[in-house]
Amino acid sequence: MNFLNEVAHRFPDAISFAPGRPHEKFYDTQQLTSYLDAYVRYLSQERGFSEGQIRTQLFQYGRTNGNIHGLISRMLEKDEGIKAVPESIVVTVGCQEGMFITLRALFAKPTDVLLVGMPCYIGITGAAKLLDIEVVPVAEREDGLDLGELERTLEALRAEGKRPRALYLVADFANPSGRSLPEPARKRLLEIAARAEMLIIEDNPYGFFFREGPRKPTLKSMDDKEQVIYLGSFSKSAFPGLRVGYAVADQRVLGPAGDQHLLAEEFSKIKSMLSVNTSSICQAIIGGMLVMNDCSLLEANHEPIRFYKENMDATLQALERHFPRSEAWARGVTWNVPDGGFFLVVKLPIEADEALLEQSARHYQVIWTPMRYFYLGTGGEYELRLSCSYLTPEKIEEGVSRLARLIKSELEQQHARALKAG
Structure with missing residues (x-):
């Protein structure tokens, strides 16, 4: 690069x-104040915040998992058919932080392996390298990830005593190849992952920008076994200068005392040591954009x-x-x-x-x-x-x-x- x-x-x-990068013809500096004003009105009129509470929300260190998780939850259901409770959503500093946090939370043993479609976005392989995580490629075909090769790779890894912990995948219009996974293959992929007890990290920055319809369902919207960790970004659907993304981590994990909690709580612990919180002002701009568009960025x-x-x-x-x-x-x-x-x-x-x-x-x-x-x-x-x-x-x-x-x-x-x- x-x-x-x-x-x-x-x-x-x-x-x-x-x-x-997205084209700048869609940007206007006046949008920034409009979005901020809309978010302040939302806090005051819908959330019932006092003037002092609004100042705290905008100017102080914010909640580690983010302030706009409720609005993102509504957006995901409206635009993607994903039902994610707000508590399962972590607002990140761009999607890149979401990748890093996800890998840090999931990979604990030297035998844990990350599978990636190949060719692959360098952000995930770079994050894995920084964390000393072994990456194993699975080739793409013209119609997306080669699921036959995936099954053979999983079998070979198990024979070597390794654990395929997760597969990273951009199922829609991947960077760099532009390829997409057909809907029947998405169902099969979820079945393969379930049998292998492997999580899927679904990254979806380009899903809105379909050239030929209809849009395919996200893996997360098809996920009924909590197998998919969903990474999203506002860099393309809003603008990249905000550096705001999010992760949906609704998997249930066991604590040291045997209590269950959401994986998002583990993400929060890691994020608190990494970036403390995502910019409250940047979140407010996204929040205002969501409010002004009835929580549908697809239509916007x-x-x-x-x-x-x-x-x-x-x-x-x-x-x-x-x-x-x-x-x-x-x-x-x-x-x-x-x-x-x-x-x-x-x-x-x-x-x-x-x-x-x-x-x-x-x-x-x-x-x-x-x-x-x-x-x-x-x-x-x-x-x-x-x-x-x-x-x-x-x-x-x-x-x-x-x-x-x-x-x-x-x-x-x-x-x-x-x-x-x-």
């Missing part, structure tokens, strides 16, 4: 398909959903135009067609390494992400990720055109070298 930032800094005029994101759909369509159409099947040089270039989200993967007949990226940025003024960054060990050497969220359709068209010129030039040079060598 440092390399990508450095490339972007050196070539500021390049069209960049690298950042997976109607325009962004349409925009990201059009951007993904524009990217796929541009790839078809600039890598025509009628041209021999382009036939070795393929890509997946995601149902939504921000990302897709392009496969090349040449290595998509840092040297090619440097060439791309310097001479063609277009930046992308090598997929090898998202693999453990080897993998992704001939693939690149395109993110279409932060660009306009016009920039997407020009950027794909530049990418095609780069690939065509490299293939022609490769062919010329082969002829000379032969």
